[in-house]
Amino acid sequence: MEYEEAKRLAAAGSDAQRRALAARNDIRPEILYFLAEDKSADVRRAIAGNEATPRQADLLLARDTDQSVRELLAQKIARLAPQLSQEARTQIRDMTIEVLETLARDQAVKVRRIVAEALKDLTDAPPHIIQELARDLEIKVAGPVLQYSPILTDDDLMEIISSGPIRGALTAIAKRRRIGDRLADAIVAAAVEVPEETETITGLLNNGSAQIREETLDLILDKAPAIEEWQEPLVKRPLLPMNAVKRLAEFVSSSLFDLLTARPDLDKTTAKAVAKAVKKRLAAEAKQRESADSTTPPPPGDEEAMNGAIAGGKREQVMAALGRDAALDAVIIKKIMTSMSAKAVTALAWKAKLSMRQALQLQLKIAGIPPHQVLNPRGGTDYPLTEREMEWQLELFTG
8 A cells, every 4th residue: 555545544534444454564654653543442453453563552552541452452462472582673672571561560350361371481571570460469360470480489489478469379379380398388388277278289289290398298187187179189199208198098088098008109017007097997987887777876995986987977876975985964965066166076075085086077077067167186196275275165065
């Protein structure tokens, strides 16, 4: 098209003519720049999507009042971003970065998300833009960068974790490739005690590249009996410490026994311990099935029978056994078991000489206490309350 004709159409053509002109890639840059301020949003959208548009015009469009214009511009710049480091013209490269900066701060989440998706896995993305996107208040924007960006260092991620990140940020970080033990420690410390972050620990356990120290794994194992979705990822994790395998054998569902006993890294001692624990669990479950219709409480001191009754949700039998073994009236037992108090139920289990792991299952299976409210064992096996505290809990009900 002749230059004079293009000028005439840009200034006085119909909306359709100006829109068609804005979409052409054989028009002089100054014409395209002129159309970037056209009154018609349709024309500006065509300019925003045109890769021949000069970057000076893109800077105007990055602040356009019409969101759809900015979205189309973000999509175009996203296509150009991978070639940013190859751009030999310093001025063009600097202006492109300025456009990205503006779009990364856009009020529309969709615009910012387009930029985040474009930059998330680039090794030469502008670091300051990556840092800003990683701290965005919308997980749709921050998530892709937190999970994939090679620009973010462990120190960056740990600073984000310590600042109290938005919901979903920890989960995104937990899914990164090559998580070192220091970063894994920070993720677990921030998530393991927070019910809303259960998915974060699941993601970390499913991440085969995550290096988790034994001490950190113990923190997860303390909570795992009450959180079923962690159990299969734990059983499947490569190179588990043998102590962790033994602990898993005591509480994972029977459907995971085969996976646990088939682990290729089991030494002979651990294999025997796991086999014994599995056999014990299966026997308890068998007893529970046999006594499904029975109202007789488990015999005193029969740990397997008690485990089976608790696992089977045999409320009346379990409560009768608790009353007998704790020497408390049935009315008091019922009050405690319906109180929804994790401390009171735990104290009752202690009084009845149950193990803390049985106390945990008692809270979940019989008392109906939600997983995020239960009292977990200290150190994997110990009661988390002092004897005086537990006596006091019981006195609240016994007077």
